[in-house]
Amino acid sequence: MSLAFSFFMTEAILVFSPDSSLLRSFSRKVRVQAHWILQVLSCLCAILGLGAIYYNKILHEKPHFSTWHGLIGLLTVVWALIQNGGGITLLYPKLVQRWTLSTRKLYHATSGLLGYLLGCTSLFLGMCSLWFSANVTGALWYICALCPLLTGLVVMNQISNAYLYRKRSQS
Numbered sequence: 001m002s003l004a005f006s007f008f009m010t011e012a013i014l015v016f017s018p019d020s021s022l023l024r025s026f027s028r029k030v031r032v033q034a035h036w037i038l039q040v041l042s043c044l045c046a047i048l049g050l051g052a053i054y055y056n057k058i059l060h061e062k063p064h065f066s067t068w069h070g071l072i073g074l075l076t077v078v079w080a081l082i083q084n085g086g087g088i089t090l091l092y093p094k095l096v097q098r099w100t101l102s103t104r105k106l107y108h109a110t111s112g113l114l115g116y117l118l119g120c121t122s123l124f125l126g127m128c129s130l131w132f133s134a135n136v137t138g139a140l141w142y143i144c145a146l147c148p149l150l151t152g153l154v155v156m157n158q159i160s161n162a163y164l165y166r167k168r169s170q171s
Contacts, residue, residue: 001049002073002123005042009080009116010151012038017158036087043084046077069125076122079115086111109163116155120148 015021015035023031050073057064065071086108089096096104126132127145136144 001045001052002126004045005049006119006123006148006151008038008042008045009119010155012036012042013112013116013155014158016162019158032091036084036091039080039084039087043077043080046080050074050077067125067129069122069129072118072125073122076115076118079111079118083108083112083115106163109159113156113159117152120152123148 012035015023015031015038018024021031023034026034053070054064065074086104090101090104090108093101093104099107124145127136127141133141
């Protein structure tokens with residue numbers, strides 16, 4: 001489930017990338033709709049994965065959230081759910097009128113980047129577990145470890161270029 005979560009989350013963020021999105025020729029409205037559908041799918045995968053892991057820990061009478069991977073993973077799931085709530089305020093701007101729409105978009109993008117990086121960190125920490133290290137060895141482990149690092153850098157570059165650097169150059 002963590003791989004499905006990562007895939008859907010990555011695709012949801014890259015929907016807005018002019019360089020790497022399969023939907024770049026579609027209207028902004030279609031891309032926004034694809035974004036929130038993919039984000040909902042990623043949260044569903046995260047909740048299902050967390051539930052399965054929690055249930056498995058109960059069956060085997062093991063402690064819950066006792067590793068960095070477990071703690072960061074739980075934080076990532078909670079962060080993603082809160083982030084989806086923040087996205088609803090962008091879909092329905094009249095819900096929150098305290099901040100301007102552009103300010104909320106900036107906060108949503110920045111907070112989403114932090115959540116995405118939490119997910120990448122959790123995935124990497126899972127690769128450092130005894131089980132993963134015993135089953136995936138040698139060069140294959142390094143290739144797997146590079147995946148969250150490289151996707152994290154791609155997403156960070158896309159969000160930085162779209163929101164952070166653009167705002168400074170317009171000032």
